[in-house]
Amino acid sequence: MRISTAQYYEMTAASYQRNFNKAIATSAEASSLTRINTAADDPIGAGRLLALGQQSAALDQYGTNIDSTKSALSLQETTLTSIGTALQRAKELALAASNGTATDADRKAYASELGQIQQQVLGLMNSKDSNGNYLFSGSKTDTAPYSQNADGTYTYNGDQTQINLGIGDGMNVATNTTGWDAFQQTINTSRTQTTMTAPAVDDGRVVLSNGTVGTSSTYNAKFSGGQPYTVSFLSSTQLKITDALGNDVTAEASQNGVISNANGANQTVSFRGVDLKLNINLKSTDTNPDAVIAGHSFTLASTPDSFNASRSPGNTSTAVITGSSVTNQTAYTNAFPSGGAILKFTSATDFDLYAAPITADSKPVSSGTVSGGNATAAGVTFALGGGTPASGDQFVINSNNHQTQNVLDTLGQMITALNAPSDGSAVAKQNFLGAMESGLGNIDSAANQIGTAITSIGARGQALDNQSATNESLSQANTTSQSAIRDSDPAEVMTRLTLQQTMLQAAQLAFSKISQLGLFNKI
Known part of the structure; x- marks a missing residue:
């Protein structure tokens, strides 16, 4: 096959240009130590780098979400802890006011301090974050979660929505704690009431408290279905309880309805999950206690809506x-x-x-x-x-329906009871003690719910820590994978560059020698 001089020159120039371009590319790679600068350098590798870059960006965003969520949860935990501390002080005041030596003046002083605690707790419940968003309003972050009604009670204005943020592939965590979860679902232990039906005029000899729910499961399973109940006193040592259908259910009461008239103060009668305080106030002129107490009766039922x-x-x-x-x-x-x-x-x-x-x-x-x-x-x-x-x-x-009660309303009821005069009246004092016992039960219930909310925050914080460690491992693996695909081996690049440069020099030398060859050189 014959090759013309022109063809030879064209082929040699094209080959030299290709090798020169390769040498230039290798020189640039040696300078940057980056193997893939455009998708044309390695289409498959470029695609993998794009996917890894997207994963890296997602991991960075997950890290930002985790940091902001940790900050939000920390503020919520601190606020809830402060509320718990305030409620502990409220409990101490209620116990101090309930001792036998406190006077009306003392109780008014306790009521004043309890009022300050109520306002402190309200302020904490309506706390905002650094962006001006309310902590406990759910998704209604521009609405104060609690406001006072005309009757002095408090209403929750937020919702039950949890605001979730992604912290990992397929993993979200709630960044907020709603007031519904932290405060509104506090079990109301004082959701029953008693009403005297006989005698027509209260003689003060029998005081039966509204009662507190001691065992919720028993109350829910048994109490509601039989109400309203009638509590009748047959004598100073025996009471009888009948349900709405007239069935005698006294056997389900503590000690089968047997009570004491020897020490009639602060007896506890337990019935179907409800604990009632009973006070028998006999007078020195009551020569026949049974006759005096017999005939007293009360209705017992859940507090109406x-x-x-x-x-x-x-x-x-x-x-x-x-x-x-x-x-x-x-x-x-x-x-x-x-x-x-x-x-x-x-x-x-x-x-x-x-x-x-x-x-x-x-x-x-x-x-x-x-x-x-x-x-x-x-x-x-x-x-x-x-x-x-x-x-x-x-x-x-x-x-x-009074099944639950927020602690602001509980504190309000306790303040009312503390301000009511009771000096010199055994009946008023017994009613006051019953109100304090109910309040203390609800404060304990509120503290338990707040504790549950703090536990939930702690669990989410642990999940954040675990996911953060996982994301860090994934980020390191991502960086390593990107480096393996994108970065060059310095020794390999330099060796390849030297080889390409040597080949260019050899090609130049060969071209120079061959181009001097001709037929006339042989004549």
Whole structure:
């Protein structure tokens, strides 16, 4: 095969150009020690580097999320711990006020300090972070979680939403603690009440407290189904308990209903999970204790649901709801919205009751007409005052079944009890002690719930630490993998560069020699 001189020159120049470009590329690689500068250098390796880069960015973001979550949880834990410390002081005050030497003046002083503690706890519950977001409002971070109602009770305004952040592939953790979880689900140990039914005028000889729930499981399983109960005193040493159907259930009471008249103060009667304090106050003139005590009777039942009603800001009338109560238990149980309701007037006398919130698809659960100044809907009667309602007026109704109670309300009840005079009255003193015992039980319950919230924070903190260590290992492995794909071996690069440069020099020398060869050189 013949190769023309022109072809030879073209082929040699092209080959030399390719080798020269390779040498230039290798020289650049030797300078940067980076093997892949563009996808053309290694398409497969470039694809792997892209994926590893995305993983590295995600790991960096996970690290930022972990740091911010740790900071948020630390602030929440500190705040909850401070609330627990304040409640411990409240408990100490209640115990001090309950001793036999405290006077009305002493109790008023204790009430004043307890009021300061209540405001301190309220402030801590409404704490904000450095960005101005409320800690315990759930997702409603611009809304104060707790506000005081007109009747002195407190309402939770937040929600139950947990705000989650990703801290690893497929792993999220809640960055917040809601007030619902930390404060609103505190078991109310004082959710039963007693009412004297005989004698018509209380003679003060028998004082039976409202009771506290000592064993929730027994209370839930047995107490609710048999109420209301009747507690009858057959003598100064024996009581009888009958359920709503008239069945004698005294056998389920402590000591089968046997009580003492020798030491009648602060006896405990336990029945179906409820502990009641009993005081027998015999007088020196009571020569026949059995005759004096026999005939006293009380009803015992769970505290009925109560309601908090507030006007809508857009109401055009001055009408207000002054009171509310369940008047038809069956209708209330079957129809009243458990998540809150809205009473909306369609005229001065006609109204509808809706489940909150009202939407375009909402239908009323009950409707009616005002009668005698009362609006009755879904088994609840609302007393109206302050003027005649106008069409379009709305009232937000929240029900309270008293199964739970936030600690702000507990402290408020204790303050009320401390301010009530009881010097010189054995009955008033016994009622006061019953209120303090109920308050102490609820403070313990609140402290337990706060402790559970702190435990949850600790568990999440441990998960953050574990995931942080995992992410660090993944980050190191990612860096190593990227380096192995992208970075060059200095010795290999220098060897290759030297070889390529030598080949270029040899090619130049060979071309120079061959180009001098010709037929005329041989003549």
